[in-house]
Every structure is written in structure tokens, then in C-alpha cells.
């Protein structure tokens with residue numbers, strides 16, 4: 529799987545929590561890649577000596593099936609675990625994927641992750657078959673376990689059995705290929721910038737999230753939770769949007785505001801709040817190498833609600849980090865400014 533998400537930026541977004549967007553560092557995996565093996569066939573070993581179940585399987589092989597008349601039933605010998613074999617088991621540090629001869633991720637010297645099939649392991653080395661037919665001999669400890677196919681494209685990364693860098697990237701890419709740009713990571717929403725129109729927004733979607741007819745991860749869902757918890761607990765809520773330049777933070781904030789306006793609207797103030805975006809962008813945005821419409825300032829948007837749950841006002845603070853920290857406040861209450 530070449531270039532996992534190499535081209536795409538991502539944004540993380542969470543409700544009422546400090547969210548940090550992290551990019552897991554590439555480990556030493558792949559640097560361990562060594563020689564190529566020409567004929568791995570002789571190394572194929574289908575019987576797993578290390579499996580704790582292999583002895584039971586062998587015992588059951590001669591077991592008569594129910595209904596076999598005239599055959600004397602013989603009590604099945606229970607597998608005995610001697611002190612030394614149990615010690616061996618715990619002292620065996622062979623990585624799990626190598627032991628079970630399953631699929632595993634391997635990082636190639638160019639940094640790309642590839643999903644390969646382990647065909648044999650001896651000592652600390654494993655022979656792995658790549659999708660393009662290449663066979664590599666690698667350090668068994670450099671293999672990163674892959675999740676079973678059934679977990680491909682799960683809504684929430686927390687559902688993955690193995691939470692490692694290639695598995696997370698693969699899951700995000702799998703969903704992205706189907707225009708599912710949002711994925712949950714527990715309470716955090718990860719958004720991959722599609723850089724194209726995706727059919728995920730608009731009134732129909734807003735209504736569907738409002739009545740909980742759709743449960744797929746979405747900015748609307750995060751915003752909906754924030755509104756509901758604000759009303760239920762009567763406590764201010766925060767949505768923190770972070771990501772690198774061009775990741776889609778400004779667009780994501782606008783999508784969240786769209787949802788808030790649709791739910792808490794009625795007085796007309798919501799449209800005035802939405803209209804502040806082009807004005808702020810006209811003054812504070814510039815074209816950069818990373819983003820044609822890059823905000824050159826940070827933004828803290830406060831949206832105030834009345835007791836009835838309707839939007840009653842807003843306050844937008846822009847901030848710029850320079851040698852001297854400057855905070856400029858644009859008050860949108862009472863709106864005469866615009």
C-alpha cells in the first residue's frame with residue numbers, strides 16, 4: 529500500500545477536551561530490511577509448533593465422532609504443560625504475528641508501509657511475501673501486526689485490535705477512498721481534507737444528525753453533542769480544531785457553525801455570524817505554499833445561546849503570535865460593526 533495518506537492533511541477535533549494532533553514518528557522499522565530471498569518455498573511451515581493449541585489439535589484428531597457404534601471411547605489425554613515448556617512459552621519473545629504466520633506491516637526503506645504475509649520465521653528473522661510478489665527477509669521484531677480484514681474501515685480507531693501507525697493510516701485511507709473523510713478516535717474526530725466537494729453536508733445531513741438518524745462520525749455529530757451537553761448540563765462547551773496549515777481547520781469551523789446556526793437559529797443572528805467569515809478572511813488570509821486561502825491568525829469564536837437554546841450573540845477573538853503577543857477582539861455584539 530504505497531504512500532499511505534502522504535498527500536492529505538488531517539485535522540483533529542474534539543469536544544470539551546484538549547486535543548493534540550500527533551504524527552507518530554516512524555520507527556526504526558524497515559531500516560532493518562535486509563537481503564531478498566529467492567526461494568522461500570522450502571521454509572513454508574504450516575504447522576505451528578509454538579501454538580498452545582497444537583497439542584490439543586493433535587489429540588483430537590483420533591477422536592471418534594458421535595454416533596460411531598462399536599467404537600470404544602477413549603478418554604482424551606489432557607495436554608500436560610511441563611514446567612520447562614511453560615517457562616519456554618513465557619520466555620519466547622518472538623513477535624505474535626511471526627508466530628501466527630499472519631499478515632503484518634513492514635516499513636520499506638522509502639518510508640512506505642506494505643502489508644505482507646509472513647511465510648516463515650526462524651530465530652529472529654522472518655520471511656515476508658509482499659503484494660507485488662517480492663520476498664524479503666526481515667528482523668521479526670520489525671514487523672508491525674495488522675488487523676483482520678473484518679476491521680477494515682471501522683468508524684472508530686478504538687475498535688482496531690492493533691492500534692499502530694500503519695493500521696491507523698490504512699483505516700483512514702480505506703475510509704477516505706469511499707469519501708468517508710471523518711473517523712473517530714474515541715472522543716476525537718479525525719478529518720482528512722478531501723480537497724474536493726464531498727456529499728456530506730447540507731440540510732438533509734443536518735436534519736439526519738439532529739434526529740440521530742445517522743451515526744457516522746462527522747463534525748455535525750461533534751457539534752450536536754456539544755449543544756446537547758450545553759443544554760443538559762448548563763455548562764459551556766468547547767470544540768478545539770487543530771491541524772497543520774491547509775489541513776482544513778477553517779472549513780471545519782465553518783461546517784460546525786453551519787450546524788449551530790441551523791439548530792440554534794431563528795433570530796437571524798446566525799446568518800450575521802456566518803457572514804463574518806468572508807470579512808475576516810478578506811483581511812486576514814493570504815496565499816501560502818501550503819494553502820491558497822491560509823488564515824494568518826488564530827481564531828477563538830464564542831457563540832452565545834439564550835436559555836431557550838437560540839443563538840443570542842457571538843464574540844470572535846483573533847490572535848497573532850509574534851514577538852509581542854497581540855490579541856485583537858472583534859465584538860459582534862451588537863453587530864453595528866458590520
Ligand SMILES: Nc1ncnc2c1ncn2[C@@H]1O[C@H](COP(=O)(O)OP(=O)(O)OP(=O)(O)O)[C@@H](O)[C@H]1O
Nearest residue numbers: 721723724773774775776777778779819821822823
Ligand atoms: N471539508 C472540506 N471539503 C472540501 N474541501 C475542503 C474541506 N476542508 C478543507 N477543504 C479545502 O482545503 C482548503 C484549505 O482548508 P482551510 O483553509 O480550512 O485550512 P486551514 O487548516 O484553516 O489552513 P491555515 O492554517 O493555513 O489557515 C480549503 O480552501 C478547501 O479548498
